[in-house]
Amino acid sequence: MIKQVRFTKKQRVVDELVHRIESGLLADGHLLPGEDQLAQELRVSHSTLRAALTELERRKYIATRTEGGAIVTYDGITLDQHNGWTQALANTGARIHTELLRLEAIERPDLLHQFGLSQFVMLERRRRRDDGTAISLERSLMPATGGLEGLPRVGLIDDSLTITLAAYGFVGDRGDQWIGAEPLNEEDALLLGRPAGTVFLKALRTTYDRHGRFMELVESWLDPVHFRMYHSFGTPT
Incomplete structure (x- = not known):
């Protein structure tokens, strides 16, 4: 008993x-x-x-947080990217304004081999400081399946991509992220208000849910004046 x-x-x-x-x-x-x-x-x-x-x-519903590894910081404050950039930046206390530039259906035949589909929903957002300076540009590609194909018509829930994806049953479980430094092309430089060729940090993150489904490919351009990559190693004493 x-x-x-x-x-x-x-x-x-x-x-x-x-x-x-x-x-x-x-x-x-x-x-x-x-x-x-x-x-x-x-x-x-x-x-x-x-x-x-x-x-x-x-059952992979939760994961234990482990120490170490590479993380991104904003003005020296670590960002928990699992919540998305908007929430992560808000948690730092920074006064950042997010602008929705595009939310539309697109075709990407070049990604068919990698993800098994060519129809996506693309979200483009820009973030500015109080003084109007653009500090980041983000483009997210999501599968145009499982109800997400309707996002261009209905929009995000509470202006949050993380909450919206979860509401449609897409909860991130694994993935990878690459971070490097690259010059801005003319289009991105115009959106960020910088001269073409200005070097920004570029983060490229791919996320899959716990069922193994592709759920998001995110390309982020980050102002290196404010964003840094931090790496810890060894055992704290």
Whole structure:
């Protein structure tokens, strides 16, 4: 009987957290509340909670945050890119204004071999400081499937791409990101208000959801005056 009760409580916690994740209440990249708070909120013991979290991690609904690795900073403050650039920048306290430049359906036959599709929804956004200086330009490509094909008509939910993707069942699980320094071409330089050839940081990130589906390809141009890449290594003493 004790084992049955413990299993039932664990399953209840698993089901509740899965519901929150899949409904978008816990968007990709959001940190779970602390263990004490979560155990109290769900009215279970710490051991039951840990067993539930282990099950969620096994099923790839959550991932343990690890130390080290390369991260991007804005004015020396680390950015949690799992929440998207808008939320990450807002969390720094910086007064950044995001402008939606384009949200439209496009064809990219050149990506058919890589992602298995050529129809995408493209989102283009520019971010400015209070003084009007453009600090970043972002282009996101998403599959024109699973309801996302309607985004050019209905728009984003709460102006958040992360929340919108989660609402359509796309929750990031894995991917990769490349960061380098490249000169701006004429089109991007015009949008950023800089001379062509100005060197910006370029970040290219590909994300897949926990079902292995492609969900986003993001190209970001970042002002190196404010953005830096930080890398930690070794064991803190």
